[in-house]
Amino acid sequence: METSYRNLNLPVRTLLGPGPSNVHPRVYRAMTTPVLGHMDPKFLEVMDEMMELLRFVFQTRNTITLAIPGTGSAGMEAALVNLIEPGDGVLVGVNGYFGERLSAMASRHGAEVRRVEAPWGQIVEPDQIERALAARRAKLVAVVHAETSTGVLQPIKPIADACHRHGALLLVDAVTSLGGSPVPADEWGADVCFSCTQKGLSAPPGLAPITVSDRAVAVTSSRRSPVQSWYLDLSLITKYWGSDRVYHHTAPITMLYALREALCLVHEEGLEPRWRRHQALSNALIAGLNALGLPILAPESHRAPTLTVARIPEGVKDIAVRTTLLSEHNLEIGGGLGALKGQVWRIGLMGESCTQANVLLVLSALESALGRQGWRREKGAGVMAALEALA
Numbered sequence: 298m299e300t301s302y303r304n305l306n307l308p309v310r311t312l313l314g315p316g317p318s319n320v321h322p323r324v325y326r327a328m329t330t331p332v333l334g335h336m337d338p339k340f341l342e343v344m345d346e347m348m349e350l351l352r353f354v355f356q357t358r359n360t361i362t363l364a365i366p367g368t369g370s371a372g373m374e375a376a377l378v379n380l381i382e383p384g385d386g387v388l389v390g391v392n393g394y395f396g397e398r399l400s401a402m403a404s405r406h407g408a409e410v411r412r413v414e415a416p417w418g419q420i421v422e423p424d425q426i427e428r429a430l431a432a433r434r435a436k437l438v439a440v441v442h443a444e445t446s447t448g449v450l451q452p453i454k455p456i457a458d459a460c461h462r463h464g465a466l467l468l469v470d471a472v473t474s475l476g477g478s479p480v481p482a483d484e485w486g487a488d489v490c491f492s493c494t495q496k497g498l499s500a501p502p503g504l505a506p507i508t509v510s511d512r513a514v515a516v517t518s519s520r521r522s523p524v525q526s527w528y529l530d531l532s533l534i535t536k537y538w539g540s541d542r543v544y545h546h547t548a549p550i551t552m553l554y555a556l557r558e559a560l561c562l563v564h565e566e567g568l569e570p571r572w573r574r575h576q577a578l579s580n581a582l583i584a585g586l587n588a589l590g591l592p593i594l595a596p597e598s599h600r601a602p603t604l605t606v607a608r609i610p611e612g613v614k615d616i617a618v619r620t621t622l623l624s625e626h627n628l629e630i631g632g633g634l635g636a637l638k639g640q641v642w643r644i645g646l647m648g649e650s651c652t653q654a655n656v657l658l659v660l661s662a663l664e665s666a667l668g669r670q671g672w673r674r675e676k677g678a679g680v681m682a683a684l685e686a687l688a
């Protein structure tokens with residue numbers, strides 16, 4: 298008997314996890330634009346526009362500002378592999394799951410990794426980096442801006458200053474911050490900064506925006522050995538995105554249309570209003586979670602507006618609550634990663650997902666699901682606290 302497959306028929310969810318976030322209808326529409334050849338002059342124009350739009354979101358004038366095929370991790374790997382030669386000293390700030398990933402990747406590419414650690418839920422103190430650099434020089438310092446396992450927002454400027462004082466390059470993982478909170482690559486003086494499409498920019502996953510300073514380009518062009526990865530070699534990728542237009546890989550045309558439209562939406566909203574929207578709604582969410590009796594993991598002074606991590610109350614079952622949210626409210630939130638598995642929820646308010654309606658939805662759905670497990674507060678407490686914070 299012949300097997301036949303039905304049409305895809307999947308639910309529409311509200312995506313309030315750590316990514317992906319909800320996609321704007323205009324972005325879906327852009328994805329139905331006819332595919333052109335990757336060397337078509339009309340498509341090359343689209344790439345030029347994309348570079349302008351990416352410079353706009355990264356607040357940079359860096360020539361090398363483009364989008365690599367692959368997700369945020371491809372951006373991470375590209376950033377590391379282009380700057381690291383085997384034996385190079387690399388300092389990595391590790392205060393969560395993605396700091397661990399940076400450290401693991403840097404080791405694989407042959408770096409001599411020194412970890413500068415802080416407890417999960419705390420920032421890496423810029424002083425720790427300064428002291429580590431003073432004790433022994435490093436070629437590169439790598440840190441995560443918004444640590445998606447803990448919701449901590451790392452101050453970057455003082456770390457960048459320490460790097461400049463000690464002649465080290467600075468790599469910043471802006472995967473969960475770009476499009477939701479300021480990522481001023483030039484003002485920081487970051488040498489390489491990368492992100493993804495599916496979090497603050499609200500396009501589907503599949504590309505990694507990246508920007509590279511002239512200083513970092515100079516370092517990569519004087520390498521003793523070729524970049525360990527052929528596919529992620531930025532000098533080759535740049536020959537395609539730059540004026541040479543030399544074929545390197547077939548650009549993921551449809552994904553680039555999607556990212557272009559998502560970036561247009563950011564441009565139309567404006568960076569400052571967009572950051573204000575994320576901050577105001579994140580404040581409202583936190584007020585609501587506190588009213589429901591869920592403490593926030595990150596200290597008040599260092600919270601990422603795009604992602605809030607709250608402790609699960611004693612006696613409440615993680616999976617049961619998240620299953621209820623998904624099956625009864627079509628609502629996704631994230632569970633804990635690594636050491637925080639089963640102990641926290643990660644609630645993202647990123648890009649298109651960051652709306653007042655979604656804040657009120659997640660608070661009311663949580664109140665109801667928590668109530669079934671015997672965790673009760675005054676009726677409507679979470680929603681009321683959020684509304685008051687917004688008033």
Ligand SMILES: *Cc1c(COP(=O)(O)O)cnc(C)c1O
Pocket residue numbers: 316368369370371373395441443444445470471472473493502
């Ligand atoms: C999501 C994330 C990544 C990895 O991105 P993928 O798109 O999942 O590959 C890297 N760093 C941080 C901080 C993230 O939040």
